[in-house]
Amino acid sequence: MKKPEQRDLFPGALEMMILRTLKRQPLHGYALVQHIKRTSNDLLQIEEGSLYPALQRLLKEELVKAEWAVSSTNRRVRIYRLTAAGAKHLQRQVSSFERMLEGITRVLTPGES
C-alpha cells in the first residue's frame, strides 16, 4: 500500500541534507523544511511527509537528538541537534557522495581524459 518512495534524489540524500543543515545550527522540523527550501533556491522541494520518518530514523540511530523548547515566535517546538556520531556520519556520507558525484561528472562530461 505504501506509495513508491519518491522523496528525493537517491536514498540517503534527505538524511544527508538534514544532517548538514543541523550541523550549521540546531533547528525544529518546520524550520528545517524552510531552510532546505531556501538554500536550494526552491530547487529541492522537501515533502514534509517524508521529513518526519527520516528524522525518526536519525533519532533511532542516535545521529541527532531532540528536545522540546520554545521558539522565538513563542511556539513549543522540538529542536533537533547533531550528535558527535551524527557529525562523523555526515562527514563519511559527504565524502562518499563527493566521490560519487565526481564519478558521475566525469562520465557526463565528454571529451576530457
Added chain:
Amino acid sequence: MMNWFKQLFSRRRLYDDLSEEIHEHLEEKIEELVASGMPRKEAATAARREFGNVTLMEEDSRAVWQWSSMESFFMDFRYGLRQLRKNPGFTAVAVLTLALGIGANTAIFSVSDAVMLKLLPAKNPKQLVYFRLLSPEEHGSAFSRAEFEQFRDLSRSFSGMFAFDTTRLVVNVDGEPDFVWGQCVSGNFYSVLGVDPSLGRALTSDDDQPGRPAVAVISYDYWKRKFAQDPSVAGKTITLKEIPFAIVGVAPARFRGIELGDSTDIWVPLAFWEQLRLNDHLTLGVMARMKPGAVEKQASVELTLIDRQFTAAALGSNISPQDERDLQARSVELVPGGRGLVDLPDELPRSLLVLTMIVGLVLLIACANVANLLLARAVNRQREIAVRLALGAPRMRLFRQLFTESFVLAVTGGALGLLFTAWTTSFLVRILSDGDTLQALDVHADVRTLYFTLAVSLSTCLLFGIAPAFWAARVDAGLTLKGVASSKGANAPHLGPRKVLVISQVSLSVLLLVGAGLLVRSLQKLSIVDPGFRQENVLLVSIYPTLSGYEGARELDLYARAQKRVSAAPGVLSATFSRFRMLSGGRWIRVASHFASPSNGEKELRVICNPVAPRFFESMGIPLILGRDFTDADGGAAPRVAVVSESFARKYFPGEDPLGKPLRFKDGKADEQIAVVGVVKEVKSLSLWEREPVPQMYIPLAQAPADLLGQITMEARTAMEPATAAAAVRDAMRDVDANLPLVRIITQKAQTEGTLQNERSLSTLSTLFGVLALLLACLGLYGIAAYSVAARTREIGIRMALGARSDDVHRMVLRQGMRLALTGIGVGLAGAFVVSRLLASLLFGISGTDSLIYAGVSILLVLVALAACYIPARRAARVDPMVALRYE
C-alpha cells in the same frame, strides 16, 4: 545496543512527541500562510494538502521504531479483543463452545497421559525393564525365588535387579489393625530405582540379609494418613503378623510404588516374604535396570538360557521329548518398565481410545460451530471490511487481522478449557475407576497438558479461522459499498461453506448419538442379565485371616465360629463363605481329565472351581438340582467331594447320573478322586458378559488347597436392605475377633454393578457428549436458518407482495433447513454404520447396526432440526411485505 528495551517503555512518549510535533508543524505552517494574507480556513486546507496524509505519515514515522510484525500482531490482538468484547453474546457462545471441546480433550489427554505415557519418578526410568515368561503353558511375570536368584547371579546385562511381591498386609499401629497394600522387595529396590527417601533412610541390601532386624519404609501418603506426618516416625515400631518392624524411612511424595494405578503403603525386605505373604503368593515379579549400552535382545537371550537351564534342572534326569519341546519353547522377554507395572482393567485403554475419538468429534463439531458463527459475522461485517479495503488496508493485513481474532477466541477458549479440565479430570477419574484401580493414578495438569491444550487450541484456530479469514479477504469493496452486494444476494455463494459446516455438524452428532445409543442399550441389556443367583439382599465382607496369624485348623475354626455367630446376628438369614466373590473376576480354573462331549471346537474342559462353606447355595440363591449341599462333615480328612454345575455334569458325564461319580483333573495328583455329591444350576460367576457360562464346580473349604486359604469372602443373606445389616455383621465379627479387619463391605448388587463400571462410564460420557453435540448442531442449524431468513427478507417481502401466503413462506424456510438436516442425517448414518464396527467388542446383546437405534437417532435429529428451524420460519412468515420493501 540494549536500547530496544528502553525504547519499549519510552515508545508511548516517542509517539506522543511525534504527534504533537506534527501538530505544531501544521499550526506554524497555517500561521505563516495566514500571515501572508490567506483566509484561515483556506490556509488550513492548503497546509494540510501540502503536508499530505498525516495519519499515514505518523504511521510511517512510528514504523521506524517497531519490530513491525510483532507489534501489528499485538495491535490486531488488542483489536480482536475489543471486537469480541463488543459482541458479548457471540463471544460467549464461541468461547464456551471451544472451552467445552478443548477442555474435554485435555481431560481425556491427561488421563491417557497418566495411564499410558507417564514415567515413574525414578532415575532414568527408560532403563527399567520388567521380566515376562512366555511358555506353552503360561504367559506371566511370575518367577520362583530360586529362579530370580539365578537371574540375579548369572546375568550380565543389568546394573541392578530386584524382586518384589505386592500383597495385602495387616499393620498393627499402637494395637490398632490397619489393612494396607504392601510390597516385599529385595533390599536394593530403592537403589536400583534411584528413589531417595523424603525422610530417614531407604531399605538397603543389608536389611535383606537373614537375621537382620525387621525394618520397613512407608509411603508418604501412609505417613500422612496414619502418622499425621510425624517427623519422628523413623524408629517407630509397627507389627506385621506379630513381627515387630521398625520404620526407618518415608518414601518421597511422588513415588507411589511401581504399580500404575495402585499405591503401595509399606515396603519390607524380601527376607520376610515367606512369613508375610498370602498363601497363594508363591512367585515374585522381577524388575531390572539395563546396563548403559546393553542390548535388550541380547539380555533376553541370556535370561532365556538361564531359565531353560533352571527349568531343566528342576525336571531332573528323566526329561521326556515333550518336556524337551516345551523347554525349547520357553523364553523370557523384557517389557519396558519405565511406566511401572500396568495393572489396569484391560478394557481401560480401549475405553480411553473410544473416549478420545468421541471428544475429538465433539471438538470438530465445536470448530464447525465457531467457524459458522464467524462466517455469519464476517458477512455482517462486510461493510466494515469493504470500508477498510477502500481506505487502503492491504488484503493480507485484513486476512491476518481476522485470523488473529480467531486466535484470540481459540486462546481464550483454551484457557477456559484448562480451567474446565481441572475439575473434569477428577470427575473423569471417578467415573472411570471401579473403586480400587485408578484412584492412585497420578493425574494432574502439568507442562505436557499445557502444551497439549495449546496445540489443540492452535489447531482448532486453524480449523475454524481459515475459511472466514479467506472469505473476508475476497470481499469486493466496490460492490459492497455500492450496496449491490446486500440487495442482489451476493451473499448467497457464501452460504455454501456454511451449509457444508452445518451438514457435517449434524452428521457428526448423528455419529456420536448412534454410538451413545448403542452403548446405553448394551448397558441396559447387561444390567438385566440374570446371573443365575439371587443378588438382592446379600452383603459381602472380605477378611484375610492369614495376615492376622490364623493358619490351618485355627483358620477353619475361625470360619465355623464366624458363620455361626453372623448367622445369628439380627437381620441376617444365613451366612456362608466362599474363596471367590461372585462376579469379582477371581477364579481358579482347573482342566478336567477328559472331555466326554466336546462341542464346537473346544479342546479341553475347563472348569471354574470355588471353595465354599456349607449353605453357600442356599445363601446365594443357587438352586440345588440333585444331591446334597456340603456339611461340616466334609472336612479335611473326609473323602473329597464336589458339587458341580449342570453343564459340567453334562460335559463330563453325558447321559449319566453324575451323583457319586469320580472327577479327575489334569493338574491333580494321579490318585486324587473327587466324588460328585450334588448338581446345581449354572451361574455367571466371572462376568455378566459370559454368553455361555463356563462350567463350574464347588469344593468344601476344608478340602481346598492351602494356597487358596487365608483370604476369603463372607456372604450374608439378610432379611432387609443388606447395607442396613452391615452394622450387625460388624458387631458379630467383632465378637469373633476384634483384631480382624473387615475389608470391602459392599452388597452383592453393588459388586455386580461394579463390574459394569466401565460400560457405565462409557455410556454416560458418550451420552453427555452426544447431547452436547446435538445442542451444537441445533445451534448451527438455527444460525443458518435465521441468517438466511434475515438475508432474504426483501425477497420474502416480494414473494408475499406477489401473493405467497405466510404458510408457504413458513414451509419454504422449514424445507430448506430440513434439506440440510436430512443430508446430515444421511451422511451421519452411513458414517455410523462404518464406525460402529469399532464398537462391536464393547457391545452386549445388540448389533452395531441395530436399526432401532439408527431410526431413533434419525427421528430425534429430525425433531430437533424442526425445532431449530421453527423460530426463523415463523419470523419469515411474519415478514410484512411493506416494511421489507421499504427497508432497502
